[in-house]
Amino acid sequence: MEELKKRILAEGQNLGNGILKIDSLLNHQIDPMLMADIGREIAGRFSGQPITRILTAEISGIGPALMTGLALGVPVVYARKHRPITMKDPVYVESAPSHTKGSEVFLMVSPEFLSSDDCILIVDDFLATGKTIHALARIVRQAGAALVGVGCVVEKTFEGGRAFLADLETRVEALAIIEEMTDDAIIFAG
16 A cells, blocks of 8 residues: 555654554554545455454554444454453453563453354554464454454564464455664565
8 A cells, every 4th residue: 555655654763673653644643534545445455255343452453443344334343451340251351462562461352242153354553473463363263253354554574473373374464564674764565
């Protein structure tokens, strides 16, 4: 997606240790027009799949997931990192390390929003190590639902996430694939 790549080059910052700051696009401020394009692009890549719900992790995954859900006409469920008092037992729970927070986070989804009848598309902002997405896939498995694919806004191939997700045996799509980040450059694949 060329517009996304242009914006990453113009506004992205390499903070070191594999962390790409794109807060002006989707991690702090959301550009709704770009996000709508992102949602349509992810939806288009999975057209024809029997998707009944989209699953993401709070908070940065919500924007692209919501716009993909809008394009597909399906609900979006986000895994919470903090359990509200309104979330009753039982709950699907998985843990994953947070690259930007430097600690383990717990992802929780209420069973009322995921069932064995669902076909789930996972949508997230980044595919880096793949550990958050893998945790979401384990929640899909706990629910007995089918995982039909993973859509990400940005993939950083040098962190090995796609290989880490190989055991899921599902299609993985990324809109902007970064092969390398140096102090002076962000280098996209192909």
